[in-house]
Amino acid sequence: MPRHEIHPASGRSYADLRAEALALRAQFVRTPEIAARLSIWHGTISKWVRRSPHHAAACRFNRALKADERRFYPAGHDALRRKLAREGFDRAERIALLQRVAEARPEIRP
Numbered sequence: 001m002p003r004h005e006i007h008p009a010s011g012r013s014y015a016d017l018r019a020e021a022l023a024l025r026a027q028f029v030r031t032p033e034i035a036a037r038l039s040i041w042h043g044t045i046s047k048w049v050r051r052s053p054h055h056a057a058a059c060r061f062n063r064a065l066k067a068d069e070r071r072f073y074p075a076g077h078d079a080l081r082r083k084l085a086r087e088g089f090d091r092a093e094r095i096a097l098l099q100r101v102a103e104a105r106p107e108i109r110p
Contacts, residue, residue, distance in 0.1 A: 007039075007040070009039050010038070010039060017038055017040060018048045020038060021034050021038060021040075021045050021048050021049055022048065022049060022052055024037070025049040025052050025054055025055060025058055026052070026054040026058075028054070028057070028058040028061045028062065029058075030058075030062055031045045031046050031049060034049075072091075072095050074098050074099060074101070074102035076102075077098045077101065077102065080098060080101065081094055081098060084097060084098070
């Protein structure tokens with residue numbers, strides 16, 4: 001096998017690494033995490049998975065996941081959040097109250 005087809009750090013062929021990157025992306029693993037696992041630059045991983053049939057769905061999934069991580073208020077409680085805001089509760093009080101409601105009534109979660 002010619003030298004340029006072998007990854008210098010891992011000793012594995014680029015074809016094998018690309019196949020593994022595509023398989024990981026099909027599992028919705030984020031590209032920086034794939035790059036870290038395979039010890040390959042993030043830009044290279046992005047090029048490899050960009051045209052993958054799973055790439056667009058993985059992007060949507062990861063964006064939604066990040067949005068849930070940033071969420072202050074529990075999902076599914078928008079009406080109650082607005083009502084508490086109208087009634088004059090400050091933001092910290094609204095967050096605390098809605099989190100208690102979400103814990104007490106888990107069936108509301110979307």
